[in-house]
Amino acid sequence: TDRYAVIGNPISHSKSPLIHGLFAEQTRQDMSYEAIEAPLDGFAATVQRLRTEGYKGCNVTVPFKFEAYAMCDQLSSRAREAKAVNTLIFRDGEILGTNTDGVGLLADIENNLGFKLMWKDALLLGAGGAAAGVLWPLFNAGAGVDIANRTVDKAQALADEFKGAGTVYARSYEELAGRKYDLVINATSSGLSDELPPLPDGLFKPGALAYDMVYGRETPFMAFARRQGAAVVADGLGMLVEQAAEAFCLWRDVRPDTRAVLDKLRK
Ligand code: ATR
Incomplete structure (x- = not known):
């Protein structure tokens, strides 16, 4: 099981675990996705811990998107334009950052x-x-x-x-x-x-x-x-689901059907 997470503070109301859970079910991916609250002064340490534990990547939300941007080994042009990162990929010992918002x-x-x-x-x-x-x-x-x-x-x-x-x-x-x-x-x-x-x-x-x-x-x-x-x-619910789908696609190389998930969330 490949592990992923969203890191933020606060994070308890995040819908991302639900959304990624539905994507994983729909596309039959063997993965987990949890919400992690990092202390306000402990974002980088939390990311390093996840890497050490073998996580494949994570999403980053308020207030850590700028810190995430600052700690990446490689940045996509989208991340550069936004000067902020909401999606990290841990690959070959490097942190790759992009922005799917x-x-x-x-x-x-x-x-x-x-x-x-x-x-x-x-x-x-x-x-x-x-x-x-x-x-x-x-x-x-x-x-x-x-x-x-x-x-x-x-x-x-x-x-x-x-x-x-x-x-x-x-x-x-x-x-x-x-x-x-x-x-x-x-x-x-x-x-x-x-x-x-x-x-x-x-x-x-x-x-x-x-x-x-x-x-x-x-x-x-x-x-x-x-x-x-x-x-x-x-x-902004549609944007939330779509930015999640883009991250999911980068991690798993398979595109989920966002419409079905959006319909489910709206109910
Ligand atoms: P975020 O990451 O959500 O964009 P932020 O960087 O704190 O949060 O920015 C909040 C934005 O909302 C700012 O543009 C702020 O305007 P100011 O820069 O003038 O402070 C804006 N904002 C917050 N409350 C507002 C209000 N009641 N009316 C208008 N703009 C508001």
Whole structure:
């Protein structure tokens, strides 16, 4: 039995063991997957312990994605773009790191929700780790991206990474008045404290998709989007399942059927 785990703090509410368990069952993989809470000052030590014990890889979640990035022997270009790692592979004495969050978001938006990103106007709310992790994938998929954040300097720092590659604009929330988007993604942590970023009315174009990266609850952002007439309102559960599928596929070389798992989780 090959062993895998997700490391975070806190970790008790993680759905990853359930999701990977369903993937393993579906694809008949002989593997285990558990949730491990690392002490806040003990992430690297936990990873080393797992390697010593013969684990094949692990997922990394809040707040350790940057530490994971810093300790890899090899990084994928996706990890480099995100400057964060959510998937580790232990292979030939090395730690390989990648980031499947962006691919997961894209798969959910484009495949599950059927919303194509090419030439769409997207607004990304937030400039923390969650926003940084999906910015390059959105940009690479062909969307024009505005980043809005309370602390505009942080949005500007993210936007500055695109100098030469294309145009990504940083905006204050006040500057959003009068602008309209095909897609608004909430990558702030506001939903976790039942708060709503200070958004103006009239943000959504006809047919617009509103996407909250938080899952498991109806956030104030989702309620706002419904009131404001967004055509589709989604939470982040699909992204969670898709990023897990991408990691699973890297570890096991077999792609699980995410739709079946997503349907099961939604029940
Ligand atoms: P994460 O890794 O989840 O992105 P983070 O790095 O702490 O967490 O970033 C949290 C993000 O949510 C930030 O963009 C933060 O805005 P500031 O940089 O201005 O602090 C944003 N955020 C948190 N609560 C918010 C709220 N109530 N309204 C708007 N933005 C909020």
